[in-house]
Amino acid sequence: MPYALSRLGQIPIRHAPSERAEMVSQLLYGESVEIVDFQHNWTMVRTVFDNYEGWISAGQLQEMLETSNHLPDAEKTILCSPLANINNHLPQPTLIGFGSEIQKSDKISASGLVKTFPNFQLTSDSVSAKNIVENAQLLLGTPYLWGGRSVFGIDCSGFVQLLFKVAGIALPRDAWQQAEKGEPIDFIEEAKTGDLAFFDNEEGKINHVALIVDSKNVIHASGYVRKDAIDHHGIFNNSIGKYTHKLRIIKRI
Structure with missing residues (x-):
């Protein structure tokens, strides 16, 4: 072809x-x-x-x-x-x-x-978690766009994929595919900068992903690229005073 x-x-x-x-x-x-x-x-x-x-x-x-x-x-x-x-x-x-x-x-x-x-691969050897978070902060305020993966509009998995691409890491396009990569982390308290948190809907299907800044905060695309609090329940939006996403699993790429 x-x-x-x-x-x-x-x-x-x-x-x-x-x-x-x-x-x-x-x-x-x-x-x-x-x-x-x-x-x-x-x-x-x-x-x-x-x-x-x-x-x-x-x-x-x-x-x-x-x-x-x-x-x-x-x-x-x-x-x-x-x-x-x-x-x-x-x-x-x-x-x-x-x-x-x-x-x-x-x-x-x-x-x-x-x-x-030199190439793209799924490995953490050359990844700087600090640089990934710094790049995520550059995109704060980017509007949410279903199917988007650019600075002009982006969805949650496109946001994460783009951050890791710039770090030399190839991740799949969709959140459920990304959740199949990496090593699981048992507790949010054990999460490190650059880990990924995945969330599911009422049917148990993974439908959202966020970049972990530290064990208490994430950056993700929801409405726009924003920083929110996280705990073992999920993402808590301080602006509206409630949880918006239910935590399913944490992965370290």
């Missing part, structure tokens, strides 16, 4: 080939996809970073000539600052965000702080 990459700041990935279909995720600038199928003016893709499938409007992708760039273990240069301008083939500079993948031919603005990783 051919491969392509995004040359736009963020591209909606939809559940079905229609502008009215649910947006299930987003493709960031420089991220690559495998072309799976075509239907009218739509392209079905599978993302290289997290193997997520969905539909993208035709014309929003650029075919890749050097297919080695799509390999999961290929070297990646990632934007680590919230926003930057890229000068590429478009008439005007493209505004890109945190977690975008920078190509060798890209001319990035001076404000763009980047970091190069």
Whole structure:
């Protein structure tokens, strides 16, 4: 199958080939996809970073000539600052965000702080929990957007995935998938900075994830990216004076 990459700041990935279909995720600038199928003016893709499938409007992708760039273990240069301008083939500079993948031919603005990783893997050896939390704080106030994974709108699992991507760690897209990774932590009092807390609904299905700042606080996307209190019951929202999410499990990646 051919491969392509995004040359736009963020591209909606939809559940079905229609502008009215649910947006299930987003493709960031420089991220690559495998072309799976075509239907009218739509392209079905599978993302290289997290193997997520969905539909993208035709014309929003650029075919890749050097297919080695799509390999999961290929070297990646990632934007680590919230926003930057890229000068590429478009008439005007493209505004890109945190977690975008920078190509060798890209001319990035001076404000763009980047970091190069030889590959992405699921390991804690090279992860700085402090840096992950610092990056999370940069995104405080970002509006919640179902299916979003950019600084312009983000959901809970997209938020966590993006933070770990910038740390060189590949996590799956959805919260329930992320909950299958890492080692379980038995008690909230034993949680450390950078651990992940997962929450379930009344049916027992995991439907939310938050980044643990310390044993008493989390940062998560709920309405917007915010900091809230946590205990063994779950997340407590001081603004409304009640618990909003029921704690299911804590994982250390």
